[in-house]
Amino acid sequence: MNGQVKPLLAIHGLxxxxxxxxxxxxxxxxxxxxxxxxxxxxxxxxxxxGKSVTALSILQLxxxxxxxxxxxxxxxxxxxxxxxxxxIRKIRGNSISMIFQEPMTSLNPVLTIGEQIAEAIxxxxxxxxxxxxxxxxxxxxxVQIPEPGARARDYPHKLSGGMRQxxxxxxxxxxxxxxxxADEPTTALDVTIQAQITSLMARxxxxxxxxxxxxxxxxxxxxxxxxxxxxxxxxxxxxxxxxEELFKEPLHPYTxxxxxxxxxxxxxxxTGRRELQEIPGIVPSPLEMPEGCRFHPRCPRVMDxxxxxxxxxxxxxxxxxxxxxxxxx
Amino acid sequence: xxxxxxxxxxxxxxxxxxxLSRTIGDVRAVDGVxxxxxxxxxxxxxxxxxxGKTTVGRSxxxLTEPTSGQVTFNSQxxxxxxxxxxxxxxASLQIIFQDPFSSLDPRMSVGQIIAxxxxxxxxxxxxxxxxxxxxxxxxxxxxxxxxxxYPHEFSGGQxxxxxxxxxxxxxxxxxxxxxxxxxxxxxxxxxxxxLLIQLQEEMDLSYLFIAHDLSVVEHISDRxxxxxxxxxxxxxxDRELYQNPQHPYTQALxxxxxxxDPGIRKxxxxxxxxxxxxxxxxxxxxxxxxxxxxxxxxxHEEPTLRDLGDGHWVSCHLR
Amino acid sequence: MTETTKNEAxxxxxxxxxxxxxxxxxxxxxxxxxxxxxxxxxxxxxxxLLAPVLFPGSPSAPNLMxxxxxxxxxxxxxxxxxxxxxxxxxxxxxxxxxLIAVGVVSFGLxxxxxxxxxxxxxxxxxxxxxQRVTDTMLAFPGFxxxxxxxxxxGVGLKNTVISIGISMVPIYIRLVRGCALSIREEVYxxxxxxxxxxxxxxxxxxxxxxxxxxxxxxxxxxxxxxxLFAAGxxxxxxxxxxxxxxxxxxxxxxxxxxxxxxxxxxxxxxxxVLAVLGFNLLGDGLRDALDPRFRL
Numbered sequence: 001m002n003g004q005v006k007p008l009l010a011i012h013g014l015x016x017x018x019x020x021x022x023x024x025x026x027x028x029x030x031x032x033x034x035x036x037x038x039x040x041x042x043x044x045x046x047x048x049x050g051k052s053v054t055a056l057s058i059l060q061l062x063x064x065x066x067x068x069x070x071x072x073x074x075x076x077x078x079x080x081x082x083x084x085x086x087x088i089r090k091i092r093g094n095s096i097s098m099i100f101q102e103p104m105t106s107l108n109p110v111l112t113i114g115e116q117i118a119e120a121i122x123x124x125x126x127x128x129x130x131x132x133x134x135x136x137x138x139x140x141x142x143v144q145i146p147e148p149g150a151r152a153r154d155y156p157h158k159l160s161g162g163m164r165q166x167x168x169x170x171x172x173x174x175x176x177x178x179x180x181x182a183d184e185p186t187t188a189l190d191v192t193i194q195a196q197i198t199s200l201m202a203r204x205x206x207x208x209x210x211x212x213x214x215x216x217x218x219x220x221x222x223x224x225x226x227x228x229x230x231x232x233x234x235x236x237x238x239x240x241x242x243x244e245e246l247f248k249e250p251l252h253p254y255t256x257x258x259x260x261x262x263x264x265x266x267x268x269x270x271t272g273r274r275e276l277q278e279i280p281g282i283v284p285s286p287l288e289m290p291e292g293c294r295f296h297p298r299c300p301r302v303m304d305x306x307x308x309x310x311x312x313x314x315x316x317x318x319x320x321x322x323x324x325x326x327x328x329x
Numbered sequence: 330x331x332x333x334x335x336x337x338x339x340x341x342x343x344x345x346x347x348x349l350s351r352t353i354g355d356v357r358a359v360d361g362v363x364x365x366x367x368x369x370x371x372x373x374x375x376x377x378x379x380x381g382k383t384t385v386g387r388s389x390x391x392l393t394e395p396t397s398g399q400v401t402f403n404s405q406x407x408x409x410x411x412x413x414x415x416x417x418x419x420a421s422l423q424i425i426f427q428d429p430f431s432s433l434d435p436r437m438s439v440g441q442i443i444a445x446x447x448x449x450x451x452x453x454x455x456x457x458x459x460x461x462x463x464x465x466x467x468x469x470x471x472x473x474x475x476x477x478x479y480p481h482e483f484s485g486g487q488x489x490x491x492x493x494x495x496x497x498x499x500x501x502x503x504x505x506x507x508x509x510x511x512x513x514x515x516x517x518x519x520x521x522x523x524l525l526i527q528l529q530e531e532m533d534l535s536y537l538f539i540a541h542d543l544s545v546v547e548h549i550s551d552r553x554x555x556x557x558x559x560x561x562x563x564x565x566x567d568r569e570l571y572q573n574p575q576h577p578y579t580q581a582l583x584x585x586x587x588x589x590d591p592g593i594r595k596x597x598x599x600x601x602x603x604x605x606x607x608x609x610x611x612x613x614x615x616x617x618x619x620x621x622x623x624x625x626x627x628x629h630e631e632p633t634l635r636d637l638g639d640g641h642w643v644s645c646h647l648r
Numbered sequence: 649m650t651e652t653t654k655n656e657a658x659x660x661x662x663x664x665x666x667x668x669x670x671x672x673x674x675x676x677x678x679x680x681x682x683x684x685x686x687x688x689x690x691x692x693x694x695x696x697l698l699a700p701v702l703f704p705g706s707p708s709a710p711n712l713m714x715x716x717x718x719x720x721x722x723x724x725x726x727x728x729x730x731x732x733x734x735x736x737x738x739x740x741x742x743x744x745x746x747l748i749a750v751g752v753v754s755f756g757l758x759x760x761x762x763x764x765x766x767x768x769x770x771x772x773x774x775x776x777x778x779q780r781v782t783d784t785m786l787a788f789p790g791f792x793x794x795x796x797x798x799x800x801x802g803v804g805l806k807n808t809v810i811s812i813g814i815s816m817v818p819i820y821i822r823l824v825r826g827c828a829l830s831i832r833e834e835v836y837x838x839x840x841x842x843x844x845x846x847x848x849x850x851x852x853x854x855x856x857x858x859x860x861x862x863x864x865x866x867x868x869x870x871x872x873x874x875x876l877f878a879a880g881x882x883x884x885x886x887x888x889x890x891x892x893x894x895x896x897x898x899x900x901x902x903x904x905x906x907x908x909x910x911x912x913x914x915x916x917x918x919x920x921v922l923a924v925l926g927f928n929l930l931g932d933g934l935r936d937a938l939d940p941r942f943r944l
Contacts, residue, residue: 021671160603160604162603163603190541191377191541191542191582191585191586192377192585192600193604194587195584195585195597195600196599196600198587199597199599217514218587219589220586220587220588220589221587222589223587223588223589223590224587224591244591247590258515258516259589261515261516261518261519262518262519262589263522263544263548263549264544264589264590265544266571267548268548269567269568269571275523275526276519276523276548277519278519278520278523279516279519279520282487283484283514416844416846417844419842419844423842423843424839424842426835426839431834431835432835432836432839434840437853437854445840445843445845446844449843449844449849450844495843496843
């Protein structure tokens with residue numbers, strides 16, 4: 001990876017918190033990451049780690065209040081958090097797009113697919129409605145929806161889950177964004193449809209030269225799609241690595257535990273063991289974060305210092321960092 | 330004699346329209362399923378949405394009444410039992426549900442939930458029930474002191490353990506696991522899977538493990554049945570299935586599952602189109618519309634399960 | 649599906665995790681209208697219970713010497729055509745109204761709830777039968793139904809309670825049936841069947857507790873409705889009969905003197921409005937505060 005290429009998106013010290021009845025929830029608590037042009041970055045973690053909130057914070061899709069976003073999110077040099085409502089609206093769907101897990105709830109049920117795609121085109125590119133419609137049909141063709149002209153006039157409920165997800169991808173890419181945020185795009189789909197969608201996304205990425213941030217808890221998906229990976233836990237980044245290194249040599253005990261705990265086809269036969277590696281305990285509640293390293297109550301290699309102080313982020317190489325006392329020593 | 334024998338099980342849901350509710354067709358959720366479960370083994374039942382696997386589980390327990398077929402459990406034909414007799418069978422044939430949030434009554438304490446099967450079937454004093462609940466909670470890795478708490482005070486993984494404890498309350502012989510880990514986080518999945526494996530060894534349980542995640546199913550099962558549109562298309566030991574999948578659908582399924590190893594760049598078998606609706610299943614072989622290898626015969630003749638040897642069965646004209 | 653994406657508030661009506669009861673209570677307290685309604689009802693109940701203390705003496709004893717007097721120290725709200733203290737009659741009238749309200753909702757609770765449960769849980773022919781009867785009864789506006797029943801049963805306090813009570817039953821049946829229908833589809837009910845729980849036990853232990861919230865709301869609103877209907881019947885002369893000091897009956901007899909001595913009819917009218925308002929405001933507030941879809 002060329003160290004002189006400037007990042008497309010650079011997040012510095014992002015902190016997003018929510019005011020709730022029970023107290024302040026720090027969903028994202030000091031996160032740094034970068035996305036470079038033309039790459040697929042994997043953002044992986046389990047529930048409560050803050051990965052979705054990070055993506056929503058980039059596009060300011062959170063209601064503030066009760067949310068509060070701090071930090072700097074630099075996109076092509078401009079801090080997105082400095083943009084007002086108009087400013088960020090021009091970015092959404094235009095330079096940065098997002099697709100979500102549940103296509104049924106992200107598509108407007110009372111508008112046809114074509115109308116929804118065309119809406120974004122008219123808004124951002126100022127074309128006529130007719131032209132926008134034609135472009136929408138073109139997009140549907142690109143995402144391999146058969147009979148795109150007819151499908152464009154359908155309402156979302158008429159389409160299957162896989163087709164709706166394709167429609168959403170079409171909508172997201174209709175204005176040729178530079179960055180696509182994909183939040184669990186295949187989790188709600190059957191695995192054979194998943195395979196179709198991931199190969200579609202890979203193809204479109206090449207064609208449109210879009211960078212993708214793929215947010216998921218599915219490590220198989222990460223292995224397949226991502227070039228670099230950022231691992232999050234309890235609102236913080238715990239590890240970052242190129243994908244091969246992450247799987248071959250995970251450094252953070254959480255990453256190690258995560259990789260050890262997933263069953264994969266043939267694992268039992270290859271390793272001869274039925275037991276999976278467990279990470280004991282559960283993800284801490286955001287209202288009761290542990291002192292020191294947030295992972296320490298569950299860590300098999302915990303040391304005294306882990307219980308007292310938060311570990312620093314150790315940079316081992318250009319795109320390799322770990323937040324762990326084991327590496328800091 | 331196998332512990333559980335299912336023969337040609339069918340469950341059709343009639344579609345009614347009109348003021349007089351005429352039946353115009355059937356959703357063939359389960360369309361002739363035959364399988365066996367031996368003592369102490371885990372049979373995996375895997376398939377995508379709409380394949381009918383969940384309905385199979387519910388039909389065996391008669392939580393949904395099957396349309397036709399035979400279900401023999403512990404040498405009893407379950408479909409001939411009356412309501413009370415079936416109720417008693419449920420002491421030995423239990424179920425764990427997918428959703429840890431909605432499968433527990435939010436208004437009952439955890440202790441009450443786990444004790445419910447005991448109250449239904451045994452005459453036990455309050456103290457005896459309490460002891461049994463404490464024992465069960467420990468067995469599944471929960472703290473017995475928490476038995477007076479309510480479900481919403483627990484995490485998803487813990488709630489699933491509560492559901493498991495409830496299923497174990499009467500020392501069942503077999504448990505139908507209906508997507509027990511699908512709604513859980515990855516690291517919690519591992520905990521629950523390990524727990525299920527451990528309990529199986531300790532208590533000589535048999536599992537019918539129903540899930541859509543082939544990785545999980547293959548890992549926990551001794552034998553695996555693959556379902557598509559209400560029918561079983563392949564049945565084999567997990568070794569055979571992994572090394573030698575025969576049915577084109579199984580092959581596509583195996584190749585579609587993402588493997589957590591970036592070094593493996595798989596040659597993907599991509600299926601065309603979507604899963605057909607069980608309202609209108611294709612003629613002949615249900616899979617033929619998406620099969621790259623289809624022949625003339627596949628479009629009009631339904632294949633049957635054939636024994637390829639070594640306990641490996643396939644339902645395909647071309648194998 | 650991960651845990652965050654599962655919406656914990658995908659609840660059907662009637663369910664209330666206990667830790668949320670605190671929050672619900674806080675929400676109810678914040679609702680000024682509901683608070684006002686609650687206070688009104690509290691006053692109402694206290695007055696009803698302490699009636700003999702607040703107004704010693706008989707409220708119905710005539711004293712023609714003092715007929716139709718305006719407010720005075722002795723009779724703060726004036727007297728009616730028979731010289732009776734209007735304040736005293738209103739105070740005792742609160743007892744009557746409370747009695748009617750409680751009696752009427754008891755019909756709903758004791759008859760409507762079980763029928764609704766059975767209808768919603770078992771479905772089939774039983775459900776069909778109960779529903780057709782309910783449909784027929786609900787085809788009539790509530791008051792007209794009560795009127796029709798009075799025509800059959802006759803007038804008086806007892807028959808007032810029965811008539812309005814019977815017309816309240818189909819409302820409860822509908823409400824409870826709807827809840828039971830949705831709750832019986834819940835996974836935990838299926839789980840209860842799977843562990844061998846008998847149907848009756850499921851109804852009582854799983855379904856009924858989860859129907860309590862809509863029942864509570866309906867009961868508050870129903871009490872207001874009962875008082876209003878009773879007053880209506882009383883006003884028409886076919887409800888509680890004089891000399892019993894029911895507010896509607898008082899309105900009826902005060903009608904003749906409306907221009908000359910408006911206080912005779914006005915004060916009972918105000919009492920009716922306040923009582924019904926109180927129950928309605930509280931009921932609405934409860935409905936908002938207890939709505940399980942609302943997540944604080």
